[in-house]
Amino acid sequence: MSTVHLDRLQAQTAPTRDRPRVLLAPITITPTKPLTLSHLKGLLWTDVMYRATAQLADVTYRYSHTTYNVTEQTLGFWEHLDRTLGDVDYSGWTEEQIGECYIRYRADEHRPPPSAFQPYADAVEQHGWTHPATSRVLELWTSLYDRLGLHDPGLREHQPPGLGLAEMIDRLDGLGMCLDLREHGGPVYLDATRFGLPLRQIVLPGGRPNYLACALRELIPLAAEHDEVVLIYDRELEPDYLLLQRVLSALGPAVRRVSLGRVPVAGQVLSARHGGWQGNTVGDLLDRLTGGDTDDPAALRLGLRLYFIAVLGQGQSQSFRDDLVVSCLAKARKLLATTPERPDASVSKHRRDHVYVDPYRLTSALLARHQPKPGPELISAVFT
Amino acid sequence: MSLSQELLRAEATRRILLSRPDLAARIDPSTTRGLLAAQHLVDADEPGEVLAAVVMRRFDPVSWVRGTCEFALGLTPEQAATWRRSFTRTVFLAGNPENLRERFSFDHVAEDGSAAWTSPAPAAASAPLRRLLKLFDGTQAVPTHPAPVVEVPGRPTRAPVRRDLYLATAGVTVAESLVSLNHLLVESVMDGLLAPGDRLVLRPVPRPAGIATPFAALRIGAERANPDQLRCFAYLTEGIDHDQA
Structure with a gap:
């Protein structure tokens, strides 16, 4: 089956089994560096999509670091840390300190033989082992998720992919x-x-x-269990996601692609592997916004969603602006302080031919002047 | 028979002049480097230069050798002559012919579907195929066992012959072996050394040296470790009497 009729979706009160099953599969952020503003945009888009779509569908939010830790990018970093630093207590380290090591790793011209990665790969595959530097990054991210009001999809959980490498290759072969x-x-x-x-x-x-092999190991078995699969990814990975869409579509579900542009800072889009995040990490932004004693977690969460979703939009044409974030926070405080006379509790109109709720359409509606606004319940369920 | 550097140089020169008599004045057959430079005088992008493309899902020696001979036998004399002038240049691409048949037309497809050929043509003709696929690459040598027997397909036009085809495996990857085998097979078909009904015994060996049966054709290239030395990569024997075999 590939199409789910929208009239089936309206019945929010229907028994759970009648609700469409949606798989949200955002690309994961390698836990080797600080969260950046571009990462934050992807996390907020996914979070709003997840929480809004969950109003009318059974949603699986799949986000497993276990799946991707076997890529050379991560294994190579761990091997580099152990080879250059040895036994170190990372428990007090900051994201930035670990990120600096990652930049050094990417610049390191020493290329160890593949056998050097094997103990790390085996440990990940066999029991979900995680290097302590990555565990520390994930610990810090968990607390950032908490401040941002993001649903934690299991950042620190052992979530192995459903298929081994050989099984995945067999399944792909079966599809020709x-x-x-x-x-x-x-x-x-x-x-x-x-x-x-x-x-x-x-x-x-x-x-x-x-x-991509890791994504296939994880998504091939999950795809067949869902009516719709939503792939959320960085725009520059479009060719790979076109391929992924072809494979997963062959297994039955409707497969949607949502590509997101990055967030330029002063006109520049920088890759975290080369640094450039100094002063512009998510932690830095939160520290700037939450100084003083007027902190309002709900306004912070809603304001950031207004900015990173409705103001920046899907593309990457606008550079990041602190002043616009501040005005979004003010707008959020106002929205939270007023209860509309006739609240609009429906999220289902913010879709096209798909099941998932479009975060841009839903969030933009909060800023539109003459549209009914959602009530406090929906705002709390989706935005704060 | 033993293969000396003098013999290899003479054979390599013979092949170059058979393909491109016009290069006689421009090559120096007295040194290895002079000989190898001759092939670089021919640029694939020059007008009149052609190349064939082979799309391969895997390398199955029996199917591939049969397919290569059948493809070469199917070329018109004009196609064969033009290809010969380009030193039977061929590009080997990793791809599944089955997945490509709707978008591309092939001039020959192996019986088991593992490989497909496009006739020699200017490089631009195969550019879309080359953009979609990758070069066929593999770091391992061709498997050394067993020694498969391949019959050249088609109705015999003369009394069939049996020959051994020795293939060097020491320090040679499967991708390099494809190049050697391909040149040797298609040029042997063009020269009438291989014809329908002939039987080939494929014999991978570290180096085809000290082989008792004299050769009918050789594939020669430079030693990787010493570019001033030539090396035999493939050795096609003269006909072997069936009774002896």
Whole structure:
């Protein structure tokens, strides 16, 4: 099945089994560096989508670090830390200190042999082991999630993917979408050339999977259990997500792609691997906004959602502006202080032909002058 | 028979002049580097230069050798002559022919669907295919066992012959072996050394040296560790009497 009729969705009071099943699968942020403003945008979009869609569907919010810790990006960082720093107590470290190590790792020209990663890969695969530096980052992120009112999808939980690498390759082969050259010492490709999409390597020669292979291990078994799959990702990863959409669609569900632009700072989009986040992490922003004794957690949460969703929008044309965030916080305080006479409790109109609720349409409606506003219950359920 | 550097140089020169007699004045056959430079005189993007493309899902030696011979046998004399002038240049791409048949037309497809060929044409003709696919790559050598027997497909036009085809495996990847085998097979078809009904025994060996049966054709290239030395990558024997076999 690929289409879920909207009239089925209206029945919010219907028994749970009649509600459509939606899988939200945002790209994960590698826990090796501080959360940046671009990351925050993705987290807030996903959170509003999750909480609003949960009003009318059974939503699985899948976000597993266990799945992606076996990529070379993460294993290589852990190996680098242990090789260069040895046994260190990371429990007092900041995100920034760990992020500085990550920048050094990316600049390190030493390339250890693949065998150096094996103990780390085995530990992740066999019992969900996490390096203490990453555990520390996730501990800090958990407290940021709390301040931001974000649903925690299991940041620190062991959530292994449903399929092993070999099983995933078999399933892909069954769909006619796998080109496997391992018997010749070559890579494994995801093959959607039937649809005119170029071959994409998913397992490197030597056997190490990349993040796309990890995503397939996780999403192939989940896709078939849902009516709609929503993939949320950075715009520059569009080619990979077009491929992912083709594979998951073949398993039955309607697959939607939501690409998000990054948040430029002073006109520049910087990748966290090269730094550039100094002074502009999520922690820095919260510290700037929550100084003094007038803190209002609800206004902070709603205000940030107004800014990062409704003001910045899906693209990345606008640079970040502190002054606009401050005015969104003021707007949030006003919205929270007034109760509309006839509140609009429906989120279902903020959709097109899909089940999920569009965070932009829903959040923008809060800023529109002549539209009915949601009541306090909906605001609390979705925005604060 | 033993393969000396002099013999390898002479054979390599013979191949170059057979393909491109016009290069006779521009090459120096007395040194290895001079010989190898000859192939670089021919740029794939020059007008008149052509290349064939082979899309491969995997390397299955029997199916692939049969397919390669059948493809070469199916070329018109004009196509064969033009391709020969481009040193039978071929690009090997990783891809599943089954997934590509709706978008691309192939001139030949292996019986088991594991490989498909496009006829020699200017590079621009295969550019869309090359953009969609990746080069066929593998770091391992071709498997060394068992020694498969391949019959060249088609109705015999002369008394069939049996030959051994020795393939170097030491320090050679499967991707490099494809190049060697392909040149040797298609040029042997063009020269009439291989014809329908002939039987080939594929014999991977570390180095095809000291082989008792004289050669009918060789594939020669530079030693990786020493570019001033030539090396035999593939060795096609003269016909072997069936009774002896």
